[in-house]
Amino acid sequence: MKVLKFGGTSVANEQNIKKAIAVIQNIPGKKVVVVSALAGVTDSLSEAINQAKNRDLRYKNILTELQKRHYEVVQKLLPDQDNSELQSYIKSGFVTIASLLDGCFLLGELSAKTNDTILSYGELFSSRILFAKLQSNTGKVAYCDSRELIKTNEQFGNAAVDFETSNYAIQYYFDKNQANSTILPGFIAESHNGHTTTLGRGGSDYTAAVIAASLDAVELQIWTDVNGMYTANPKLVKQARAIAGISYKEAMELSHFGAKVLYAPTLQPVLNKNIPVYIKNTFDPDAPGTHIASDSTSSNEPVKGISHIENIALLTLEGSGLIGVAGVSEKLFGAVAREGINIVFITQASSEHSICIGIQEEQAQRAKKAIDMLFQYEIRLQKIKPVYLEKNLSIIALVGENMKNHQGLSGKMFSTLGRNNVNVRAIAQGASERNISAVIDKKDVVKALNVLHECFFEDDIKQLHLFICGVGNVGGKLLEQLHQQADYLRDNLKLNLRVVGISNSRKLHFDVDGIALDNWKAALESGEDSNPEHFINRIEALNLPNSIFIDNTASEKIASLYKRFLAQNVAVVTCNKIACSSEYSEYEQLKKLSKKYNAPFLFETNVGAGLPIIDTLKNLIASGDKVHQIQAVLSGSLNFIFNNFKSGKSFHDIVLQAQQEGYTEPNPKLDLSGIDVMRKILILIRESGYPMEIDAIANDSFLPDPVLQAESTAAFFESLQQHASHFEALYNKAEQQSCRLKYVARFENGKASVGLQYINKEHPFYHLEGKDNIVLFYTDRYAEQPLQIKGAGAGAAVTASGVFADVIRIGNL
Template identity: 80%
Template sequence: MKVLKFGGTSVANDQNILKSIGVIQNVPGKKVVVVSALGGVTDSLSEAINNAKNQHFLYRNILQDLKTRHLEVIEKLLPERNNDKVLSFINISFDDINSLLDGCFLLGELSAKATDTILSYGELLSSKIIFEKLQSLSPKTAYIDSRELIKTDSNFGNANIDFETSNYAIQYYFDKNQSDITVIPGFIAQSHNGHPTTLGRGGSDYSAAVIASALDADELQIWTDVNGMYTANPKLVKQARSIPDISYKEAMELSHFGAKVLYAPTLQPVLNKNIPVYIKNTFAPDTAGTRIIPECDNSNEPVKGISHIDNIALLTLEGSGLIGVAGISEKLFCAVARENISIVFITQASSEHSICIGISEENAQRAKKAIEMAFQYEIRLQKIKPVIIEKNLSIIALVGENMKSHQGLSGKMFSTLGKNNVNVRAIAQGASERNISAVIDKKDVEKALNVLHESFFEDNIKQLNLFICGVGNVGGKLLDQLRQQADYLKDNLKLNVRVIGISNSRKMYFNENGVDLENWEVQLQSGEDNQPDAFIAKAEALNLPNSIFVDNTACPKVAALYKRFLSQSIAVVTCNKIACSSQYSEYEQLKKLSKKYNAPFLFETNVGAGLPIIDTLKNLIASGDKVHKIQAVLSGSLNFIFNNFNTDKSFHDIVLQAQQEGYTEPDPKLDLSGIDVMRKILILIRESGYPMEIDAIDNDSFLPEPVLQAESVAAFFESLKEHSNHFDQLYKEADQQSCRLKYVANFENGKASVGLQTIEKEHPFYHLEGKDNIVLFYTDRYAEQPLLIKGAGAGAAVTASGIFADVIRIGNI
């Protein structure tokens, strides 16, 4: 004998019912079929009850829609059959429901007994329809009302089963029943007084388990719309996968903590009988699903799943009056129990100064009142404080039978949450170590589930979520590189890099599943109008794990957002030099925020584009070395300009060429005035451990004053033409000395300067070609022969590669 239960989605309409019947017909041997109401019917009946209670006529419309829906299902399933019997049942049932709700409307209230009577019709209606269809296909099909088999007390809404009486009734009926298929409505039962009762939401699973246990069934099959129990909620964790085998105890823990595919009490009746339970997908019946058995080998996978419960309130009772006083916990729990409130989470500090309990949010005020009534004497004497309620919380639970045999799981769990700025409000772990539970903010649930799933289930593949501001020359190249290297990153570095948001100065576009990097330009054009505050607000609202903000702009307003990003544990990668070269206090604050919120702040491309200058400097300092002197050519654009400037080309034309090829800032005056180089040497000085401000750097400008005072880019270029003789003279003087012009940054003995210098042939800077940069670090270890870093220091592609490298660094942390 097999017991098959079909949930609401499996019998939601005529097409789904036919799929379920196909499953039934393919299961060999005798079987009992337990069915839920048509999908959504129980919710609609509850809505109708609430409208009637509130004296809204809308309940009549709801009932009419439900009746029409059932009649349409009959018409489609049984078009050529004499349906008088089932149609009569439908009409009588809805007349009964309507009468009860009319009374509720007049009185403005409805008893729990009457509520159960109304809700029971959902399963009665669906089971009658499915029985008629099955009988038309297989004459040896029987129907039995579960109210004749399952007997309960009168705890309406969540009735308790009398197993002795129910088991006898079930066994007696099936001893006589010779049918191949028996259809039974789930969820409903009958009190000893003869009134309809319900077994709580999810009670159809429970009904099926009770029948399977009473009959010593070979197996219990629960047919639903997913491929079994999952490692996490697949609606929240896209990478979640079904669990092939799981033990009773693990399945109970997961279902208790919110795995909705299985009603928590379901396993209790079959547990003692060692009846295997299969959770299968009605719409993909050939998939394996999940098998729930007494024991399974968990040696290689100590964590079986991650689950969560929403809408939790945390109630805290604290005060010196709790310390060393016997019976406090009993008094607390009894007060809550008298209100028939279930406690789902308990934790107590070892000091006995406080006790926390987690309950459903809807019961919080009632529980608070009950607890304070129980402790009114202690509260009046101020030995105990009034109960503190915290709402908008959720519980996440890590579940696995063999977790106790593996060290470090708790540390790994809380370290993973901490790295992603998920604040843990309370922790509980039972002595069995089968479950580690934590209370967190409800808004962080999706992030927490994803990072934990990534950490425990995804073969160490880490997902990075990028928000990219600026998709011009550098940003466009970065997107190309990310697209080209996506497979390499997954296969070799175990990184899945997704671009979630992009923006330029006009538009921004977001896709939580990842921007299509083949088509990002078209998507961006269809996006919404961009505002920096709106961009960061969207990134915060998505609250994705391993989020990285990438700034490819030179905009002060964007740089001003870094503090807000870091404070949300969103890493920042930037080629924008403004933040790190602003006031030292601002630079220092960004560093502190990065440490406090465990959010990397990387800016390798601030100096030398893609060259590993800052990273090398950090390693020197971290290893205990000390920088005494820096000499550097830090402007790829200026090096390009002076390497190509000669008597054959005007200075104006070379600067224009450098701008057109993307080597300078959009406003070339930033490069030629020395401001850009001042910012770069300042950043190196600060990274070397010296707290310097930019106005402490001497700037020996080679530009005539009128050029420096140009108020626009066009005026700047026009001024370069007007002062061409000045630039020609600079070249002529250097050429006469067999020297080359280089714009050099110096730092030594606490002083810094930038300016144009004539470089002799013997100097390392002389042979610096194209747009290359070069940096010489003189340190304790490199005192006589400096550490030299040299290479391309400008250009969109190399800058993008430097940003790319910073993203990878974060991924490898």
């Protein structure tokens, strides 16, 4: 004998019922089939009850829709049969429900007994429908009302089974029953006084387990809409995978901590009989599913799954009056028990100064009131404080039978959470070491589940979530490079980069599953109107692990958001120089936030585009070297301009060419005024350990005052034409001295300057071609021959590659 249970999604509509029947018919031998209500029906009935109690007439609309839905399923499932008897049964049931709710509406209340009666109809209707369809296919099928077999007490809503009486009734019935398949409604039972009771939400699983245990079934099969129990909730953790094999105890722990594919009490009856349980997918019946047995057989992995319970409240009782006083815990738990409240989490400090419990949030105020009342005398004497109540919490739990045989799992768990800025409010670990639980903020659940899953199940792959602001020249090239290198990064660096959000000055677009990088432009165009505040709010709300905000703009407003990102444990990668060249106190605060919240702040492309200038400088300082002097050509755009400024060419035309080829800012005055170079040398000075402000840097501008004062880009270019003779004179002077014009930044003896210089043939800067940059670092170790870094220092592709390199650095941390 095999017992099969089909969940609500497996019988949600006529197509799914047909799939369930195909599964039943493909399993040989005698079978007992336990059926849940059509998906969502129990919730709808509960909603109708609440509306009736609140004297809200909309409960009638719910009943009308439910009745219509059941009629439609019958008509589509059995179009050629005479359905009058089944239709009459459904109609009679809804008449009874309506009558009970009408009374509830008039009284404004409903007893627990009547509540169970109303809710029972969901399973009664669905099981009758499935039975009728199966009977039309084969005559060897029987129907039995579970209330005839399973007897309980009268704890309505969550009745306790009388196993002795129930086992006798179940065995007696099936000894006489000759049908190949017997259909029963799940979830419902009957008290010894003949009243309908229910076995708790998820009780259909329990019905199947009670019957399987009573009949010593060969196996219990739970048919649902997923391929078994997963290593984590697949709706929250995209990389979660089905667990092939798991022990009863592990499965009970996972289901207790929110793995909704299995109702927690289900396993107790079959565990005692050592009956194997299989969790299978109605919509993919050939998938292996999850096998639950006395021993875990799938692997020796110490952690089998990660689960969580939402909407938890933490109640803490503390005070000197707890220390050394016998019976305090008993009083506390007794007060909660008398309120009918279940405790899901307990922890106590070894000092005995405090004890805290976790319960469902909806019961928190009632529990606090009961505890405070019980300890009012001690509270009045100030020996114990009133209960401290915290809400908006969740519990996450690592579960595994082999955890007790592996050292360091707790440390690995909590260090992983800590690195990702997930604050742990309380910790509990049972003596069996099968479960390590932690209470965290509800908002951190998705992040916590993902980073823990990555840590314990995806050691070879690290998932990064990217949010890119600015998808013009640099941003567009970055997206192109990310798309091109995706396979290489996954195969060789074990990094999976998912672009979740992109924005420009007009539009923004999000996709938690990852934006298709071969079609990002179309996705962005069809996105929402751009709003920096909305963009950051979405990033914070998603709270994804390993999140990286990438700023490819030159916006001061965007740069001002870095502090907020870092404080949310979101890494920042930027080619925007504004933040790091702002007031030193701001720069220093960004560094401190990065350390405090373990959120990398990388800005390699602030100086030298893709050249490893800042990274090299950081390594020098970290290894104990000290920078004394810096000489540098830091503007690829200015170097391009002066390298191409020759006799017969106007300075205006060369600057225009540089702008059109993307070597300058949209307004080239930012480059030619020296402000951009000042920012770059300032960043190098600060990274060298010197707290300098930008106004301390001398700027010897080569631009005439009217050019500097141009208020628009058009006016700037017009002024360049008007002062063409000034620039020709600069060029001629350089030619006469056999020198080349280079815009040089210097730092020495605590002083810094930027300006145009005449460089002779012996100087390393003389042969600097194209848009190249060069930096010379004179340090304790490089005193006579400076450390030299040279290469392309401008252009969208190389800047994008520098941003890309910073992202990879974060991935490798």
